[in-house]
Amino acid sequence: MPTETFSRLPPKKQERVMRAAVSEFIQNGFERAKVEDIAARAQVAKGSMYQYFHDKREIFLYCAQWGLDLIMRKLDQRAPTDDMDVFAYFHETVSKVQVMREEHELALFMQVMTREPGLLDETMRGMYEVADGYVRKLIRNGIARGAVRKGLDEELLKEYFLGVTDRFERRWMAKYIDFSAADPTAWSAAMQRELDQMLDLLKNGMGC
């Protein structure tokens, strides 16, 4: 989506520009973000930004693509999640949150993306569909292996699972973001403990 010129730029400079854009969008959202300020952050002239991208919208869109790609790569190399147990998959939240911690700004940018449905709703819809499909598969496996209850609607099980796990993920993402200075190993231990309790709830429910 960016221009040829941008693609020929030294990768380090590309990254500097993208990170500048991401920061600016995090701080101000799409509308209030100024192309000139992105340029300033990247130590580049405003005019250059328009040699790299067609318009502001394209900068934002490419931030999403670039950021998502980078995060996905990091996530994949850390934990190959294919053909896993549903509950083991929930354990992977620890990895996810840690990657998000390393890529603090990108994690924040993903929240900003959420707030701009008009700009990238096909993209987001696509992401959700992929994630949903994946979880469905895990659940089907779980039922087949006898780890998950039979007789309940697959769709509902997926909603239940994602309701719990998404909330948990968001909760810890927020904690990590607020206290990003704190000791990471202590945090991940604390998270691990909570995760075990939550897994218990997920498996056995809150009823008596």
Added chain:
Amino acid sequence: MPTETFSRLPPKKQERVMRAAVSEFIQNGFERAKVEDIAARAQVAKGSMYQYFHDKREIFLYCAQWGLDLIMRKLDQRAPTDDMDVFAYFHETVSKVQVMREEHELALFMQVMTREPGLLDETMRGMYEVADGYVRKLIRNGIARGAVRKGLDEELLKEYFLGVTDRFERRWMAKYIDFSAADPTAWSAAMQRELDQMLDLLKNGMGC
């Protein structure tokens, strides 16, 4: 927050103005929304809008206050939720979604509010705190009455409960919004059926 002039306006006109603003903000978000277009929708001159409100920001803020108030009133008169059972409270989702269906636009506006944290994060934080506190109370009651498992962290139970119930609520809100023309009684029956299954999951979990 609006001016004296606005407060002296005939209530019907006040409502016309507010609904116009809400619609415009839904369609365009805060930044892209034009005061002139709000005025046009309300069949009022642009200048008048500035006799009613100090600035655009204030229009948005008052939309939030006015809308929340209206929804809360409708919700309260439908289902007084004090000192309830946790699981009975989840059943109230049906009422909630129905009220949101009646106030379709206000429901959508609440989603827009979510996307403008810079404008009203104290307001939102306040709302979340109230909701959290309420659910905590319900859970404590549940434990005391023996309906909820003992020995688990109250905070975690709250997160678990809200993870499941929020997701369920959003899911049905979205369905109602997409198919707002469809037969409401059939829908609420379908929702009721799903809700019962979800309640089963909430109580007993998805494990085998």
Added chain:
DNA sequence: ATATAATGTGACCGTAAGGTCATTTTGGAG
């Protein structure tokens, strides 16, 4: 009926920011 206050109005102003472009700088090939 008249005076006075309250409300309504839309042309107008100022400004900020997206986008352009003529010019300069840089870098590499011969």
Added chain:
DNA sequence: CTCCAAAATGACCTTACGGTCACATTATAT
């Protein structure tokens, strides 16, 4: 060293929209 293409730059243009205000209209009181 020279030359040319690619890249960088920032002054400038344009537009759009938030906000103002002088004037018109309507309502109220006496």
